[in-house]
Amino acid sequence: MVTVSVNGMPPKTQPVDRKYFEEDIKEFEKQFPKIKIDAREGFMDPKVFSAKLAGGQLEDVYYVYFTDPAGLIQRRQGADITPYLKDVPYVKDVKPELQKVFTGPDGKIYGLPNGQYSLxxxxxxxxxxxxxxxxxxxxxxxxxxxxxxxxxxxxxxxxxxxxxxxxxxxxxxxxxxxxxxxxxxxxxxxxxxxxxxxxxxxxxxxxxxxxxxxxxxxxxxxxxxxxxxxxxxxxxxxxxxxxxxxxxxxxxxxxxxxxxxxxxxxxxxxxxxxxGGGNGFMFNPKASPEKIKAGVQWIQWKYLNPDREEFVTKRSVKDGVPIGLPLDLLYSGAAMEKVDAVHAAHATVPQKNFAQFVERNAxxxxxxxxxxxxxxxxxxxxxxxxxxxxxxxxxxxxxxxxxxxxxxxxxxxx
Missing domain, CATH: 3.40.190.10 (Periplasmic binding protein-like II)
Incomplete structure (x- = not known):
């Protein structure tokens, strides 16, 4: 059994998102019984980040904005996760320009995206x-x-x-x-x-x-x-x-x-x-290989998983979350087509109103x-x-x- 601490859990003031997060933890731990997720609220705070890392208080998996990785990689405050990605589903389908945000000058990968926006x-x-x-x-x-x-x-x-x-x-x-x-x-x-x-x-x-x-x-x-x-x-x-x-x-x-x-x-x-901007997760350089491997599994399963899109979308529709907006366009190729097909089938907003955005933004x-x-x-x-x-x-x-x-x-x- 390995316990992985992660941040990015929605606060109680966001009850629907919080409920989804807690449900996902239970399902993940059911599918991966040797991994336990220790979830915490909060995101990347540059003011206290270095102190938390030095004092052993930083989570094993921590949330960052796209503006953070370059400096964190340069200061060696993120772990190289390249060796743990070989057998991870769908990582190869992440858009290259998004994965580049988490790629160091050495060509190694230090994180994974989970959200993206374009103005x-x-x-x-x-x-x-x-x-x-x-x-x-x-x-x-x-x-x-x-x-x-x-x-x-x-x-x-x-x-x-x-x-x-x-x-x-x-x-x-x-x-x-x-x-x-x-x-x-x-x-x-x-x-x-x-x-x-x-x-x-x-x-x-x-x-x-x-x-x-x-x-x-x-x-x-x-x-x-x-x-x-x-x-x-x-x-x-x-x-x-x-x-x-x-x-x-x-x-x-x-x-x-x-x-x-x-x-x-x-x-x-x-x-x-x-x-364009977005967010993702990086990994504590002091975390053990077992924790990093488990953390990568969690991030991929929860955030980069077209196989769960049908379930996630139906759950969202039930709670009145709008479906069909061109948000978080994380993938290229067949993976994006799969996600788009699910959203089109369950759309609650008129997708033609956003067609020009999708076509030209690409x-x-x-x-x-x-x-x-x-x-x-x-x-x-x-x-x-x-x-x-x-x-x-x-x-x-x-x-x-x-x-x-x-x-x-x-x-x-x-």
């Missing part, structure tokens, strides 16, 4: 119809976004064509995705050191597009300094055409504002790339957040705020000033 455009299908736009053919370029936003704003009665975030680090987060979509970067690595990269043609194009919608077209409304809750409320009120977000935003809007799934769609990010480059992302976003918030509140904002000055501040942030990356 795109959430849009109001009814406003598209009213503006004479085809809701089944949402914008695929930023020029098309601008045109659609103008037509939606022209409906009047307080209707806004496009909205974006600009505070509480959410503006910097979205500006990062703007840059990616325009073919740029926020930061790049040069000779082993990170440098700001947004003071570029892509940076200027991003700011110009925002400026033009805000001040020339006036399709972003006059109220600015928004964050996600503000924009979701606008969408929930039926007065917003589009905003940058992933498909996971739609259930929030439907639930909080008593809307219907048929009212909304999600399009892929215009341009050539999008900001062709976009998925780029993760920069290192020290939240500190960088604090700086870039100021850039977004200036462009959206000052008609005569100086792009060159904004980018140059932000570049110096972000380089100081990146100088601390280890």
């Amino acid at each position: 795109g455009l959430v849009y109001n299908r009814e406003l598209f119809r009213k503006a004479g736009l085809d809701p089944d053919k949402p914008p695929a370029t930023w020029d098309e976004v601008r045109t659609a936003a103008k037509r939606i704003s022209a409906l009047g009665d307080g209707t806004v064509g496009y909205a974006d975030f600009s505070k509480n680090n959410q503006g910097g987060w979205h500006l990062t995705s703007w840059l990616y979509s325009m073919g740029g970067d926020v930061a790049t690595q040069q000779d082993g050191r990170w440098k700001a990269a947004f003071n570029s043609e892509a940076g200027k194009k991003s700011l110009q597009a925002l400026h033009d919608m805000r001040w020339t077209d006036r399709s972003m409304g006059t109220r600015q300094l928004l964050e996600i809750a503000d924009v979701q409320k606008m969408m929930g009120s039926g007065k917003l055409g589009m905003y940058m977000a992933g498909p996971d935003n739609v259930p929030t809007i439907v639930k909080q504002f008593e809307r219907k799934y048929s009212e909304f769609g999600t399009a892929a990010m215009p341009g050539s790339a999008t900001l 062709k976009l480059t998925q780029k993760v957040e920069p290192p020290n992302a939240q500190q960088i976003y604090t700086v870039l918030d100021g850039v977004m705020q200036a462009v959206l509140t000052k008609r005569d904002a100086d792009f060159d000055q904004l980018l140059a000033t932000a570049e110096k501040k972000v380089n100081a942030v990146l100088a601390t990356v280890k």
